Amino acid sequence: TAQFNITSLRQQFPALDQHCNGQPLVYLDSAATTQKPKVVIETIQQYYSGHNANVHRGSHTLTASATAQFEQARATVQQFIHAADSKEIIWTRGATEALNLIAQTYARNTLQAGDEILVSEIEHHANIVPWQIVAEQTGAKVVKIPMLPDCTLDMAAFSQRLSNKTKIVAIAHVTNVTGTRNPVEEMIEAAHKVGAVTVIDGAQAVAHEQVDVQALDADFYVFSGHKIFAPAGIGVLYGKKALLEAMPPWHGGGKMVEKVSFDGTTFSALPGKFEAGTPNVAGSLAFAAAINWFQSIDREGAEHHIQALRQQALEGIRDIDDLRIVGLQPEASLFSFVVDGVHHQDIATLLDQQGIALRAGHHCAHPMMDALGLKGTLRVSLAMYNTAQDVERFIAALHKACSLL
Numbered sequence: 001t002a003q004f005n006i007t008s009l010r011q012q013f014p015a016l017d018q019h020c021n022g023q024p025l026v027y028l029d030s031a032a033t034t035q036k037p038k039v040v041i042e043t044i045q046q047y048y049s050g051h052n053a054n055v056h057r058g059s060h061t062l063t064a065s066a067t068a069q070f071e072q073a074r075a076t077v078q079q080f081i082h083a084a085d086s087k088e089i090i091w092t093r094g095a096t097e098a099l100n101l102i103a104q105t106y107a108r109n110t111l112q113a114g115d116e117i118l119v120s121e122i123e124h125h126a127n128i129v130p131w132q133i134v135a136e137q138t139g140a141k142v143v144k145i146p147m148l149p150d151c152t153l154d155m156a157a158f159s160q161r162l163s164n165k166t167k168i169v170a171i172a173h174v175t176n177v178t179g180t181r182n183p184v185e186e187m188i189e190a191a192h193k194v195g196a197v198t199v200i201d202g203a204q205a206v207a208h209e210q211v212d213v214q215a216l217d218a219d220f221y222v223f224s225g226h227k228i229f230a231p232a233g234i235g236v237l238y239g240k241k242a243l244l245e246a247m248p249p250w251h252g253g254g255k256m257v258e259k260v261s262f263d264g265t266t267f268s269a270l271p272g273k274f275e276a277g278t279p280n281v282a283g284s285l286a287f288a289a290a291i292n293w294f295q296s297i298d299r300e301g302a303e304h305h306i307q308a309l310r311q312q313a314l315e316g317i318r319d320i321d322d323l324r325i326v327g328l329q330p331e332a333s334l335f336s337f338v339v340d341g342v343h344h345q346d347i348a349t350l351l352d353q354q355g356i357a358l359r360a361g362h363h364c365a366h367p368m369m370d371a372l373g374l375k376g377t378l379r380v381s382l383a384m385y386n387t388a389q390d391v392e393r394f395i396a397a398l399h400k401a402c403s404l405l
């Protein structure tokens, strides 16, 4: 891997080189979605310019080549998260779809009335609502793992609420509002002791730490391509093979079947069983290109760079009256804050006018906002392509905004 070099790295992201409201763009919303390096954009262009064909169908050269690339991309994802077998990698539209798939296949067919699904209070709605839907369908109950005032999980409550009624434990690896890194290793081990299956939402983790699903012993692990330099519309469900094999299919259609007749239908082996219809081939190839690119970066250097920027930002805004950092977490790539007495959206608007893009709102985490007693926060989320100058511009813009409000 090459040494971390911010200048050459930044040049690989065309979207960063633009003006927004007459000012050079400062993009501080990478936890919502990252910008894309040229190699990812070019992969999509090249696929549609020269390689486009449907996969796993027909017998011509183009389709064979597209299929080979599509399966190679799956193997790239497998290696990236250290899964044992590429059949354990199911393409989805994103983390959200992967969580719904687990809920509507695994959970819907195993849960019974009275069973419990443990879900943390600091989850994204994508890791809450699918469980509520399947609870409604099966008579199971969603049980909350509450957070502590510092925005970490109440592990005593977790231990207490974990019982032999618990069938599923669904938690984020890293959360999106404060960047809390949940102790997933410990939680997975505890869940397995009571026979529960674990679902880990890795959407915010994969771009910032090395994930090894086998070392974690996660039963399911999900993430989205677009938060790790790949395009939107492609994501991954990892599941242990024995679980995936036992699960019924979800969507019906082409490719997920072995034989269809009006007397009954038999289903394809993994991974095809969960991939009905024509898949997002270009997305899969671009996802693999993003992973290959990401793995060519000095990731440790990149994380140091991000931490230095975060420190710079926190120090630069410390003197603003009534500013509060919400649940500051060590080593996170993001932080949330509020300015008491000022609406977060008003600040976001004034920042936007100065070319600063960040997220303001509830961050799809209503339960966490309720626990915090807040309607929303402002969130600064950093990626390796941000610069000290970006952070300086943010600090100055925030001072200006707060002096006007």
Ligand code: PMP
Residues within 6 Å of the ligand: 031, 032, 093, 094, 095, 096, 097, 124, 126, 127, 172, 174, 175, 176, 201, 203, 204, 224, 226, 364
């Ligand atoms: N979980 C977390 C922690 C997230 O941050 C997000 C995206 N904001 C999701 C799940 C959902 O991801 P997607 O919208 O890409 O499906």
